[in-house]
Amino acid sequence: xxxxxxxxxxxxxxxxxxxxxxxxxxxxxxxxxxxxxxxxxxxxxxxxxxxxxxxxxxxxxxxxxxxxxxxxxxxxxxxxxxxxxxxxxxxxxxxxxxxxxxxxxxxxxxxxxxxxxxxxxxxxxxxxxxxxxxxxxxxxxxxxxxxxxxxxxxxxxxxxxxxxxxxxxxxxxxxxxxxxxxxxxxxxxxxxxxxxxxxxxxxxxxxxxxxxxxxxxxxxxxxxxxxxxxxxxxxxxxxxxxxxxxxxxxxxxxxxxxxxxxxxxxxxxxxxxxxxxxxxxxxxxxxxxxxxxxxxxxxxxxxxxxxxxxxxxxxxxxxxxxxxxxxxxxxxxxxxxxxxxxxxxxxxxxxxxxxxxxxxxxxxxxxxxxxxxxxxxxxxxxxxxxxxxxxxxxxxxxxxxxxxxxxxxxxxxxxxxxxx
Numbered sequence: 179x180x181x182x183x184x185x186x187x188x189x190x191x192x193x194x195x196x197x198x199x200x201x202x203x204x205x206x207x208x209x210x211x212x213x214x215x216x217x218x219x220x221x222x223x224x225x226x227x228x229x230x231x232x233x234x235x236x237x238x239x240x241x242x243x244x245x246x247x248x249x250x251x252x253x254x255x256x257x258x259x260x261x262x263x264x265x266x267x268x269x270x271x272x273x274x275x276x277x278x279x280x281x282x283x284x285x286x287x288x289x290x291x292x293x294x295x296x297x298x299x300x301x302x303x304x305x306x307x308x309x310x311x312x313x314x315x316x317x318x319x320x321x322x323x324x325x326x327x328x329x330x331x332x333x334x335x336x337x338x339x340x341x342x343x344x345x346x347x348x349x350x351x352x353x354x355x356x357x358x359x360x361x362x363x364x365x366x367x368x369x370x371x372x373x374x375x376x377x378x379x380x381x382x383x384x385x386x387x388x389x390x391x392x393x394x395x396x397x398x399x400x401x402x403x404x405x406x407x408x409x410x411x412x413x414x415x416x417x418x419x420x421x422x423x424x425x426x427x428x429x430x431x432x433x434x435x436x437x438x439x440x441x442x443x444x445x446x447x448x449x450x451x452x453x454x455x456x457x458x459x460x461x462x463x464x465x466x467x468x469x470x471x472x473x474x475x476x477x478x479x480x481x482x483x484x485x486x487x488x489x490x491x492x493x494x495x496x497x498x499x500x501x502x503x504x505x506x507x508x509x510x511x512x513x514x515x516x517x518x519x520x521x522x523x524x525x526x527x528x529x530x531x532x533x534x535x536x537x538x539x540x541x542x543x544x545x546x547x548x549x550x551x552x553x554x555x556x557x558x559x560x561x562x563x564x565x566x567x568x569x570x571x572x573x574x575x576x577x578x579x580x581x582x583x584x585x586x587x588x589x590x591x592x593x594x595x596x597x598x
C-alpha cells in the first residue's frame with residue numbers, strides 16, 4: 179500500500195508539473211500577445227511602419243483566441259474527467275451502451291463531438307470570419323462549412339479507430355501497450371505521409387502538373403543544377419479558398435511532390451517563383467519529410483512513454499479500462515503537445531533556414547529572395563516585429579526580417595569567399 183501511494187504521488191506530481199509548465203507558457207504567450215512591445219525600427223528598411231501596425235492589428239485576435247481556446251479545452255476536459263457532471267455523462271453512456279465495446283465507442287464519439295463543439299466558435303472566427311474581414315478568404319459560408327465538415331468527418335473516423343485500437347491495446351497489453359502503440363503510431367505516420375497527398379488532399383483542392391512553359395523551364399534548370407530528379411511539381415487551386423500564396427513539399431516515394439499555390443503563380447514575379455521552387459527543392463534535397471517522420475516517431479515513443487506514467491490512475495490492473503481513460507488521455511495529450519511546442523517549432527525553423535540557404539545558393543539571386551519575403555509578409559500581414567517569446571514558442575517559420583537578414587549575411591559571406 180505504501181509503494182502504491184508513493185507511485186500515485188509521483189503521478190500527481192507529474193500532472194502538476196505538466197499543468198504548471200503549460201500555465202506558465204500560456205500566461206507568457208497571452209502577456210506578449212497583449213503587450214508585444216515596440217516595433218523594431220529596422221523593419222523600415224524593407225517595410226513601412228503603417229504596414230507593421232496593420233499586421234499587429236490583424237494578428238492580435240488569433241493569438242488571444244489561440245490561448246483562450248487552449249485554456250477552455252483544458253478546463254472542459256478536466257470538467258469531464260473530475261466533475262460529477264462528467265461522471266453522470268459516462269454513467270448514462272454505460273446505461274445506453276451496456277456492452278463494453280459499444281460503451282467505449284460511444285464514449286470516444288461523445289468526447290470527440292463535445293471537444294469539436296467547444297472548438298467550433300474559435301475555428302469559425304479565425305478560419306473564416308477573420309479571414310473574410312481582412313479580404314483573405316475567397317470562400318462562401320457554404321464552401322467553408324463543406325470543407326469543415328469533410329475535415330471533421332475524416333477526423334472523427336481516425337479518432338474512433340485510434341480510440342478503439344488504444345483501448346484494445348491497454349486491455350490486452352497492460353504493461354507494454356505504450357511501446358506497441360508507439361510502433362503502430364510510427365507506421366501510421368508513414369501511411370499518412372504516403373497516402374494523404376493522393377487520397378485526402380484532392381478532397382479539398384484540385385492538383386495538376388504545372389504547365390506554364392516558363393515555370394517548367396525554371397524547374398528543369400534548377401533541378402539540373404541541384405542534381406535532383408524532381409518527379410512532380412503541382413499547381414493547387416488555392417484561390418478557391420484564399421488570396422494568400424504558399425508552397426509546400428510533401429509525400430514520400432511515389433507521392434513525393436512540390437505543390438505551389440495558383441495564387442503564387444498568378445501574383446508573383448518569375449524570379450520570386452523561382453526562389454520558392456528552389457526553397458522547396460531544398461526540402462527535397464535535405465530529405466526533410468523523412469527527417470520529419472523520424473522526429474515524429476521519436477516524439478511518439480516519448481509521448482506514449484510519458485502517457486503510460488500519467489495515465490496510471492485510470493489503468494486498473496486485471497480490469498477492463500474505463501471510458502474516462504480516454505478523457506485523461508486527451509487532457510494529457512493536449513498538455514504534452516502544448517509544452518513541446520517550442521521544440522517542434524525550433525526543428526521546423528531549422529529546416530526552413532536550411533531550405534532558404536539552399537535556395538539562395540541555387541538561384542544566386544539575393545534581390546529575388548528578399549523581394550519574395552517582402553511580398554509574402556506584406557500580402558499575408560505577417561507580424562513584422564513579433565515578440566521573441568512568441569517566435570520561440572510557436573513560429574514554425576522564421577520571421578520575415580530574420581530571413582532577410584540571414585540571406586544578406588550568407589550572400590555577403592559567399593561573395594567574400596569567392597573573392598579570396
